[in-house]
Amino acid sequence: MIYTVTFNPSLDYIVSVPGFELGKTNRTESEQLLPGGKGINVSILLNHIGIESTALGFCAGFTGEEIKRQLQVQGIHTDFIQMENGCARINLKLQNVEGTEINGMGPAISEEKTKELLERLDVLKEGDVLVLAGSIPASMPDDMYRNIAARMEGKKILLAVDATKDLLVNVLEYHPFVIKPNNHELGEIFGVNLSTKESVVPYAKKLQEKGARNVLISMAGEGAVLVSEDKSVFMAEAPKGTLINGVGAGDSMVAGFLAGWMKSHDYKEAFRMGVACGSASAFSEYLADSEMIEKVYNQVQVNECK
Template identity: 40%
Template sequence: MIYTVTLNPAIDYVVSLEAFHPGEVNRSQSDYKEAGGKGINVSRVLDRFGVQSTALGFVGGFTGKFITDYLTEIEIEHDFVSLKQDTRINVKLKAASEESEVNGVSPTIEEDEYQAFLLKLEQLKKGDIVILAGSLPSSLSINVYQEMVAMLKQQDVIAILDTSGAPLAEAINASPSFIKPNHHELAELFDTEVKDDQDVIRLAKQLHQEQQIDHVLVSMAKAGAIYVGVGGVMKLSAPKGTAVHSVGAGDSAVAGFIYSWQTSENAEEAAKYAVAAGSATAFSKTLCTKEEVEALLPQVNVTHI
């Protein structure tokens, strides 16, 4: 069974404008609301690939009810811990070719709520896959992902991680099976500069060899991606297209990798599917479909290094 974990979900309120003028009254051309958060996005993309998952995490208040109702409506299983405080709302403004975001304040997660969540993880079994994705609420310690990865590995559960900054720096010490930093996050992780592909490969090899991470997929936007792991070292080109929707592209790449790896256990095929999935979401107005991903797959060229 696949589980996704979103510790800091939100309602994404997406507003389209002809132009955004700070300090003035702006009128939207259209808007919509959806359940947001990286783990939730992964569940939504997996669902579009025909793969069932269960969404875990924290929700609270009327905003939390919106998220659970949303997932129920699209038939995605969920088992969240209920919080005393409301789930946050993130406002995403789309005007012409620019995107701006105003992210809401995260609710406080009390110790009893956090322990209730850990109890859910403790019930998972050997062979289950858990995708830990997104930022951490400020009320949680930066090492909670590290603790979760370590606990899951003791249970023979496969831990997938997609986060950045200090939580990533802590969690790699527990050796998750898969991580997907972009090249900027990779540079931040090692407090150095990444000037070219060789720098990316060198640092990714350190993560694979020294931290014993099976799969390191470094995304580089239009420049494609570099994979280092049990499948060797390879550079993957990005499909050509016009980016219209950046939200969820990285989450789609994670879902693509997991989907393909589960069916093929072939790192090259999984990395190709990840790149195609991330691009498909970037090129569309919402999260990608399986058909959109597979239409882009032939454009993803692989060079083994």
Template identity: 50%
Template sequence: MIYTLTLNPSVDYIVQLESFSLGELNRSVSEAKFPGGKGINVSRVLKQYGAKSKALGFIGGFTGEYIEQSLNKENIETDFVKVAEDSRINIKLKTGQESEINAKGPTITDLDFHQLKDKIRQLGSTDLLVLAGSLPSSLPETTYEELVKICRETGVQFVVDAEGDLLKKVLPYKPFLIKPNHHELGELFDTAFTFAEEVIPYGKKLAEMGAQHVIVSLADKGAVLISENTAYLAEVPKGEVKNSVGAGDSMVAGFLAAYERTSDLKEAFRYGVASGSATAFSFGLCTKEKVDELLSQVHIKEIL
């Protein structure tokens, strides 16, 4: 089974206004709320493909109850560690432009963290764990490293979607997949990219450092998949970008769902690219129907 880990889940509260005036009363045009967090997004998109997953992480209070109940209504299994403080509410303010206010989140105690590690120790060699997103400030910087060490001990494959040092520190443990975007890859190697082909040498370096598969997304300029002995370049579909939130998570989910079904890297990459694009062209996360519409526009060529 696929397990997804979101260490600091949220209730994402999305408010649409025609205009916003600081210091004055503003009235919304519409509001919506969703369970948020990168791992949770992966679980929700996996569900679109009929792929089973179980969501792990920390939740607390009435907001935590909402997150759990919302996922259960979508028939997504959960096994969260319950903490004392409320899960956070993140505000996304849409007024032509999008502004975000992300809350700090609850304090995670040593006991809470030990409970999570015990859950991960119960996973088996046929399972896969997706570790996605940033760390709560109350957890140590070594958190991901501690968790993937457990995976290595128990033979669990794992995926990491994180930035900077969080990503660097897990590479020696041989993650099944990592997915930096071109900005994150540029920060790792202190460089910048204009074209998809330019990321290939740096993706190969990440593979040499331990990653089994590396996907680098470059928004409308395409995406690259690099493994030890091969590399693919994808031309992405064209469309109006309506949403930047969750596109990378959708790419990970589409890749994993297709790979679980076919064991074909090229096909998994194609579904990953289509899933990321479908979310970018939607106001929420992608649907299978939208992905199916875009698949024919994803052109992939082998470049190594």
């Protein structure tokens, strides 16, 4: 079973407001209210390609109930911890205003509730996959990812981590199965600017030296790179298509990589599926469906670099 953790889920209120003007009353042309959060995105994409997962995290208030309701309607298993106070956040996304977003704070997570999450993760067993994705609320300890990785050590689970800076670096000693920084996040870790596929490879290998098994780097229009634990380096150009919505593309890549690996146990195939899912979501209004993924998959060309 794949388990995804979203520490700060959201309802994403996505609106189209043509001709938006500050200081005036603006009216929407279209609007959507969808569950959001990086781990949740992974679960949704996996569901679209027929792979079961369980979404964990924290939910509160009427917004939390709506997040759970929408996921359950899609057939996704949920095991969220219910908070007594506050509400799951609402993120406002203005589609017509250069990707402008206003993201909510979310509820404060108590030490007791944090402990409850850790105890729920104790059910994971050999062969399960745990996805830790995204930021953590300010009320939680900043070594939360590391604490979870340490708790999972020795259980022979596959840990996937999609996070930035210290959240990511601090789990490397526990040998995560796959980490997915983008090229900017990778450069930020090492204080360098990385703009080409070739330039990211040495730094991906440095993360392997620190403990990561596989390093998957997304590079938007430049494509993607995988440095695998068997020392292979795979590169792919970005498939051709119209960028509609970049939100969730990285999460879709993580989901696709895991799905590809579970089906084939082949890193080249896992990488190809990851690139296909990430790009397909970028070409979709929401997270990609199976039809779009198959269409993009047939375009993806993977090269192995010696």
